[in-house]
Amino acid sequence: MSDAKYLIIGNSAAAIAAVSGIREVDPDGTITLVAREEHHTYSRPLITYLLGGKVDEEGMLYRPADWYERVGVNTILGAEVTSVDPQAHTVTTADGRTLGYEKLLIAVGGTPIVPRDLQGADAAGVFTFTTWDDAHAIRQYIEEHGVQLAVVIGGGLIGLKSVEALVALGIRTTVVELADRMLSATFDETASRLAQKRLAEAGVEVRCGTTATELLSEDGSVVGAKLSDGDTVPCELVILAIGVLPATDLVEGSAVATDRGILVDDGMRTSAEDVFAAGDVAQARALLCGTKRCIAIFPNAYRQGAIAGRNMAGADATWDGGLVMNSVTVVDMPTISVGVTEARGEDCEELSELDEDAYSYRKIVLEGDRIVGAVFVGEIDRAGIITGLIRERIDVSSVREMLLTDDFGLISVPAEYRRRVLSGTGVQ
Amino acid sequence: MKRIRIYEEHCIGCGLCEVHCLVQHSRSRKIIRAFREERDTVLPRVQVERDGYLSFALQCRHCDDALCIEACMTGAMYRDPETGAVLCDTDRCVGCWMCIMACPAGAIQRGTEGKVASKCDLCIGQDVPVCVINCPNEAIVLEDDDDE
Numbered sequence: 229m230s231d232a233k234y235l236i237i238g239n240s241a242a243a244i245a246a247v248s249g250i251r252e253v254d255p256d257g258t259i260t261l262v263a264r265e266e267h268h269t270y271s272r273p274l275i276t277y278l279l280g281g282k283v284d285e286e287g288m289l290y291r292p293a294d295w296y297e298r299v300g301v302n303t304i305l306g307a308e309v310t311s312v313d314p315q316a317h318t319v320t321t322a323d324g325r326t327l328g329y330e331k332l333l334i335a336v337g338g339t340p341i342v343p344r345d346l347q348g349a350d351a352a353g354v355f356t357f358t359t360w361d362d363a364h365a366i367r368q369y370i371e372e373h374g375v376q377l378a379v380v381i382g383g384g385l386i387g388l389k390s391v392e393a394l395v396a397l398g399i400r401t402t403v404v405e406l407a408d409r410m411l412s413a414t415f416d417e418t419a420s421r422l423a424q425k426r427l428a429e430a431g432v433e434v435r436c437g438t439t440a441t442e443l444l445s446e447d448g449s450v451v452g453a454k455l456s457d458g459d460t461v462p463c464e465l466v467i468l469a470i471g472v473l474p475a476t477d478l479v480e481g482s483a484v485a486t487d488r489g490i491l492v493d494d495g496m497r498t499s500a501e502d503v504f505a506a507g508d509v510a511q512a513r514a515l516l517c518g519t520k521r522c523i524a525i526f527p528n529a530y531r532q533g534a535i536a537g538r539n540m541a542g543a544d545a546t547w548d549g550g551l552v553m554n555s556v557t558v559v560d561m562p563t564i565s566v567g568v569t570e571a572r573g574e575d576c577e578e579l580s581e582l583d584e585d586a587y588s589y590r591k592i593v594l595e596g597d598r599i600v601g602a603v604f605v606g607e608i609d610r611a612g613i614i615t616g617l618i619r620e621r622i623d624v625s626s627v628r629e630m631l632l633t634d635d636f637g638l639i640s641v642p643a644e645y646r647r648r649v650l651s652g653t654g655v656q
Numbered sequence: 657m658k659r660i661r662i663y664e665e666h667c668i669g670c671g672l673c674e675v676h677c678l679v680q681h682s683r684s685r686k687i688i689r690a691f692r693e694e695r696d697t698v699l700p701r702v703q704v705e706r707d708g709y710l711s712f713a714l715q716c717r718h719c720d721d722a723l724c725i726e727a728c729m730t731g732a733m734y735r736d737p738e739t740g741a742v743l744c745d746t747d748r749c750v751g752c753w754m755c756i757m758a759c760p761a762g763a764i765q766r767g768t769e770g771k772v773a774s775k776c777d778l779c780i781g782q783d784v785p786v787c788v789i790n791c792p793n794e795a796i797v798l799e800d801d802d803d804e
Contacts, residue, residue: 241729245726271729271730271731272729273729273730273752274729274730274750277750282750283750287730287747287748287750289731290730290731291731526727526729526754527723527726527727527754527758530726530727531726534726553757553758554757555752555753555754555756555757556752557751557752557753562753562766564753564756564757566757608753608756608757608766609756609762609765609766610756610762611756611757611762612723612755612756612757612758612759612760612761612762612764613760613761613762615757615758615760616759616760616761619760620760635707637703637705637714637762638705638714638761638762639705639706639707639710639711639712640707649717649760649761650662650712650714650717650761651717652659652717652718652719652720
């Protein structure tokens with residue numbers, strides 16, 4: 229049995245941040261990183277860019293090729309951890325290895341959802357899309373089968389980016405979304421409408437309010453998707469982009485408590501001693517509502533990982549609460565959304581400015597004297613100032629008239645907060 | 657590390673920092689050519705904000721707790737281990753604008769080709785950044801971090 233002082237399961241944002249966090253506090257303690265995928269740490273959001281030919285393999289690397297060596301990390305890549313024994317301080321892998329630890333981080337991310345009631349999902353040409361290898365497999369299938377028509381099931385962020393990659397490859401694509409609009413978890417209605425218009429202009433067929441009930445195949449290969457509205461869309465490729473669930477399987481039956489994800493406190497500690505969790509698998513306190521939620525976004529994963537790492541090494545770093553935020557480009561149209569995107573409750577108010585033809589839209593959602601959310605389409609410059617005001621719960625009553633004006637800048641925000649930002653010590 | 661400090665009470669809003677920053681990051685590094693011929697391909701990485709008599713120059717704060725580095729999904733945004741500066745490796749940047757979403761100062765801009773993040777690099781290779789050298793009223797000053 230090989231023992232490490234720190235054992236990290238996972239190899240994406242949270243895991244990498246944890247290594248850095250550990251090294252800030254403990255330059256020498258042994259770190260072993262074990263991950264299911266064989267690749268060097270890579271940027272998961274770039275898999276659609278790789279498929280679409282916008283980045284090459286070298287561009288996928290999230291850290292330089294010599295990074296593990298430089299920071300002192302032993303890697304076990306291509307080994308899936310299947311169970312955790314917090315009492316014995318060990319984990320076991322699918323290939324039968326047992327690894328010991330003093331402090332453990334679970335940063336395994338999520339598992340793509342394949343709906344149980346979808347018939348025919350096992351046909352060739354049907355893919356989920358969450359890994360580098362998926363990108364390879366999809367690319368290979370497209371080339372070998374000369375794919376010209378594709379269906380993407382799910383109109384969320386993964387669905388959107390998948391559609392863009394397929395369009396970049398010259399494939400006619402239909403996206404199917406069960407909700408009445410795309411990106412409903414990320415955008416408000418107006419922003420969704422602009423995104424859908426943009427996609428339609430790029431030749432994408434967007435079908436909302438319906439979903440695939442059956443995937444049709446011939447000789448084992450997918451040839452069409454039957455929809456709940458009765459239509460059948462012919463296709464040679466299907467990408468299932470319905471969503472991702474926290475990959476909690478490995479702690480099932482252990483002392484590590486789960487809800488939707490692995491429950492963690494503000495120090496990223498789980499209910500089991502010496503076991504930490506971070507990233508998409510973790511369920512941590514959300515900033516605005518205060519309850520524990522899974523917010524599977526890149527910046528949260530990184531920040532949680534960094535906190536977990538420091539605390540594994542004995543520091544006392546504290547999570548400030550997760551805030552939903554996304555920056556996504558829809559066919560060259562940049563968008564940013566943060567926090568609550570639709571007013572809810574009596575105390576809420578929306579300020580907005582829309583130029584439908586110019587694909588320009590900005591909205592701010594206020595709750596009392598504080599900003600709780602924002603949506604920017606087209607005009608995203610300086611959006612981070614608003615993110616900062618949300619994150620720091622700044623009273624904006626003195627500047628609310630300014631918020632959507634062209635002159636709005638850091639100069640507009642309350643002086644005390646402005647000086648703190650300008651000092652550069654960090655706003656936390 | 658050394659950090660650029662901004663003194664809003666000294667700033668007269670002249671904009672010389674923007675002019676020199678643009679020239680410094682232009683290809684020619686010649687003021688007339690930079691403004692005449694390269695204006696569409698280069699941005700000043702410092703912006704002067706003005707509101708009546710109040711003004712200050714704003715460039716990347718190279719924060720200790722840099723939210724842009726955390727948010728960067730490609731690993732392009734990084735901290736230079738020697739200078740402590742927060743820098744963008746433009747070869748790795750894909751223009752996802754997570755950094756713009758995260759930066760509380762609003763100090764990162766989309767680059768001129770809409771692809772690569774444009775931000776202050778503390779004038780790599782120079783001891784003192786050009787905005788500091790050319791500020792006529794010591795409103796932009798390079799100080800040691802622990803000087804307080």
